[in-house]
Amino acid sequence: MDKIIIRIDGAEIKGKPGQTIMQAADDAGIHIPRLCDVEGLEPQGSCRVCTVKVNGRTAASCTQPVADGMEVENDTLEIRNYRRDLVRMLFHEGNHLCPCCEASGRCELQNLAYQLGILQPDKYPYLQPVRPVDASHPDVMLDTNRCIRCGRCIRASIQLDHKNVFGYIGRGINKQVGVNGKNLAQTNVDIHDKAVALGTCPVGCIIQKRAGFFDPIGKRRFDLHPAGTKVEDS
Amino acid sequence: MSKTRVIEIEPITRVEGHGKVTIHLDDHNNVREARLHVVEFRGFERFICGRPYWEVPVIVQRLCGICPVSHHLAASKAMDMVVGAKRLTPTAEKIRRLMHYGQIMQSHVLHFFHLCSPDLLFGFGSAPESRNVLGIIEKMPELAVQAVMMRKFGQEIIKATAGKKIHGTGSVPGGVSKNLSIEERDVFLRDIDQMKKWVRSALDIAKKYTLENLDAVRAFATFNSSHLSLVREDGALDLYNGNLRAIDAGGNIIFDQVDSRQYNDYIMEEVKSWSYMKFPFIKSRGHIDGWYRVGPLSRMNTCGFIDTPEAGKALQEFKSLTNGNPNHMTLAYHWSRMIETLHCVENIEKLLNDPDLQGTDLLVRGDRAEEGIGVIEAPRGTLFHHFKVNENDQVTFCNLIVSTTNNNEAMNRAIRNVAQEHISVKPKITEGMLNHVEVAVRSYDPCLSCATHAIGKMPMEIEMYGPEGNLVDRKGQYL
Ligand code: SF4
Ligand code: SF4
Ligand code: FES
Numbered sequence: 001m002d003k004i005i006i007r008i009d010g011a012e013i014k015g016k017p018g019q020t021i022m023q024a025a026d027d028a029g030i031h032i033p034r035l036c037d038v039e040g041l042e043p044q045g046s047c048r049v050c051t052v053k054v055n056g057r058t059a060a061s062c063t064q065p066v067a068d069g070m071e072v073e074n075d076t077l078e079i080r081n082y083r084r085d086l087v088r089m090l091f092h093e094g095n096h097l098c099p100c101c102e103a104s105g106r107c108e109l110q111n112l113a114y115q116l117g118i119l120q121p122d123k124y125p126y127l128q129p130v131r132p133v134d135a136s137h138p139d140v141m142l143d144t145n146r147c148i149r150c151g152r153c154i155r156a157s158i159q160l161d162h163k164n165v166f167g168y169i170g171r172g173i174n175k176q177v178g179v180n181g182k183n184l185a186q187t188n189v190d191i192h193d194k195a196v197a198l199g200t201c202p203v204g205c206i207i208q209k210r211a212g213f214f215d216p217i218g219k220r221r222f223d224l225h226p227a228g229t230k231v232e233d234s
Numbered sequence: 235m236s237k238t239r240v241i242e243i244e245p246i247t248r249v250e251g252h253g254k255v256t257i258h259l260d261d262h263n264n265v266r267e268a269r270l271h272v273v274e275f276r277g278f279e280r281f282i283c284g285r286p287y288w289e290v291p292v293i294v295q296r297l298c299g300i301c302p303v304s305h306h307l308a309a310s311k312a313m314d315m316v317v318g319a320k321r322l323t324p325t326a327e328k329i330r331r332l333m334h335y336g337q338i339m340q341s342h343v344l345h346f347f348h349l350c351s352p353d354l355l356f357g358f359g360s361a362p363e364s365r366n367v368l369g370i371i372e373k374m375p376e377l378a379v380q381a382v383m384m385r386k387f388g389q390e391i392i393k394a395t396a397g398k399k400i401h402g403t404g405s406v407p408g409g410v411s412k413n414l415s416i417e418e419r420d421v422f423l424r425d426i427d428q429m430k431k432w433v434r435s436a437l438d439i440a441k442k443y444t445l446e447n448l449d450a451v452r453a454f455a456t457f458n459s460s461h462l463s464l465v466r467e468d469g470a471l472d473l474y475n476g477n478l479r480a481i482d483a484g485g486n487i488i489f490d491q492v493d494s495r496q497y498n499d500y501i502m503e504e505v506k507s508w509s510y511m512k513f514p515f516i517k518s519r520g521h522i523d524g525w526y527r528v529g530p531l532s533r534m535n536t537c538g539f540i541d542t543p544e545a546g547k548a549l550q551e552f553k554s555l556t557n558g559n560p561n562h563m564t565l566a567y568h569w570s571r572m573i574e575t576l577h578c579v580e581n582i583e584k585l586l587n588d589p590d591l592q593g594t595d596l597l598v599r600g601d602r603a604e605e606g607i608g609v610i611e612a613p614r615g616t617l618f619h620h621f622k623v624n625e626n627d628q629v630t631f632c633n634l635i636v637s638t639t640n641n642n643e644a645m646n647r648a649i650r651n652v653a654q655e656h657i658s659v660k661p662k663i664t665e666g667m668l669n670h671v672e673v674a675v676r677s678y679d680p681c682l683s684c685a686t687h688a689i690g691k692m693p694m695e696i697e698m699y700g701p702e703g704n705l706v707d708r709k710g711q712y713l
Contacts, residue, residue: 099292099296099401100293100296100401102289133285135627135628136626209627210317210627212289213288213291213406214406216397216403216412217397217398217402217403218412219412
């Protein structure tokens with residue numbers, strides 16, 4: 001079957017075989033929020049921020065293939081509330097001080113919070129974990145206080161750089177990103193690797209040294225082009 | 235053994251923690267000592283360790299809600315040293331100066347109108363219910379509007395240069411991240427004449443008050459002290475950059491043209507068990523006599539002249555009051571503050587007309603260093619930032635001497651002075667005592683007053699203890 005018709009929030013759109021719901025929505029100009037998914041990398045389906053309801057059941061739109069006749073709910077109060085809670089939890093699990101963070105203004109997590117109308121995440125207690133900063137490498141720094149375990153760096157290193165610099169360590173709530181070596185300086189990471197390129201890490205965890213705050217407020221990525229279309233109501 | 239009574243005056247700040255005043259009386263109800271206790275966020279010096287150096291100018295602003303720009307710039311200056319930027323590009327230096335003048339303007343205006351003008355215009359013995367900014371709004375609405383507009387002007391300058399009114403990011407190690415566009419500039423140029431006019435009239439209020447009430451001003455918390463500030467190489471007032479100069483109570487130079495990066499050789503800090511604030515003192519004079527004052531009054535005393543015409547003239551008038559000798563009157567801080575505000579507005583005008591502000595050469599780099607020291611004249615006085623940075627670009631050491639800390643001993647003296655006048659031989663707490671202690675502390679515009687800026691009230695509580703430590707009286711206001 002090469003003609004797939006699905007409906008997202010009642011609007012009929014066309015999909016292609018092999019496409020995910022998210023890809024079909026993107027083609028149709030319908031925004032579905034995302035964090036672990038990024039163009040150019042295999043989808044991983046772990047952050048669940050792209051959750052939609054397909055025929056009444058929740059699914060990650062970045063991994064769910066389109067099928068003819070699907071009824072997808074995306075921009076509904078129920079789904080927005082799911083997403084809000086997921087995003088809030090990411091703030092509470094890490095240590096995020098946006099006003100002092102060089103990713104501010106280009107951070108996808110922060111931008112998503114704004115889109116969802118979360119100005120002060122205060123629903124849950126802050127866990128305030130003790131997380132390491134790896135500044136050993138001359139050009140790249142890893143500040144895991146801000147890591148949201150989206151795995152984009154891990155996939156980019158494997159799929160695009162054909163290296164294996166990043167990986168997860170620990171389990172459950174203690175799971176975090178680590179490096180294959182004693183520290184970053186001991187790996188074969190290079191400043192030109194895709195894994196550490198601006199935009200691979202959606203937050204301010206992997207940063208290129210000595211370049212922070214060079215983009216003035218007003219000229220940063222999301223100052224110019226806020227992703228998504230609107231700040232949703234609570 | 236003679237016993238000591240303790241009177242506690244507790245200004246409770248609602249935002250930044252908690253300060254209190256204790257006044258210690260002896261058996262005969264004479265004031266033996268007065269102490270202002272300020273709980274500062276001292277954990278900061280440890281918290282910053284491990285962070286990358288380029289984050290410091292941004293993060294350090296969290297120290298203070300009212301003069302974050304001063305911290306932003308002092309830390310940037312320190313980090314200029316770390317990245318080896320010996321001399322900034324003209325555009326970078328001028329943008330930073332513009333930001334700084336905007337900041338001092340808005341801070342001084344806020345202090346003058348919200349906190350001190352009610353005291354000056356209504357008299358600080360007047361009823362506390364109307365002796366606040368609400369009273370000003372009611373009785374002198376025009377003045378209140380001017381204050382709001384002037385403050386806004388300063389804040390908009392901060393926004394145009396730093397990116398945001400608070401917690402901006404415009405200043406970075408080695409320079410700035412943006413220049414000032416022609417459009418941004420023109421908005422300010424349109425209003426500058428009006429600002430000058432209003433600041434002139436504010437200066438007039440402060441000057442008139444001082445001259446018309448000279449006896450009272452002289453009698454109120456006046457005490458001899460040394461003074462310290464940065465001055466330019468030629469001795470002119472310079473709020474952004476310069477070398478350290480200290481003078482004694484008689485106006486004699488203690489040291490002059492000291493490279494501020496050598497502050498450690500000239501200034502030491504004493505830690506006292508009862509206060510979180512450190513007590514800095516001038517090394518050569520020892521910890522007993524080495525204390526000094528900083529801030530607007532001190533700057534008027536240390537500098538030889540002001541290089542902008544109107545403020546320059548105003549300074550001469552100011553200095554002629556004491557025949558060129560240092561002015562030690564605590565209440566003269568207000569007049570000084572307005573002279574500086576005029577100086578800032580004049581400088582802002584000069585800068586706005588300077589095409590360098592539209593330059594595109596924003597950053598310089600040189601040989602990387604492991605240590606950075608940045609000193610600046612913040613609205614409340616000299617501010618020292620000192621950092622060490624390891625080869626991984628992480629901060630390993632941080633020492634800050636904030637303006638209010640420099641005035642620590644002076645504020646204690648001012649309180650003691652006022653307390654001696656108003657409560658000696660009177661073991662009861664009076665309204666007058668509350669008011670006068672409040673006015674004395676407020677003259678120094680200590681950071682703890684930030685919580686009171688909103689409505690211009692300083693919440694205070696006094697507790698008086700008898701010789702056995704028993705509570706004999708208690709009084710408070712705005713609690
Ligand atoms: S990584 Fe993003 S969300 Fe976290 S502190 Fe930085 S800007 Fe804020
Ligand atoms: S370091 Fe960045 S890219 Fe890697 S898992 Fe953490 S947040 Fe994702
Ligand atoms: S974007 Fe789909 S699960 Fe993360």
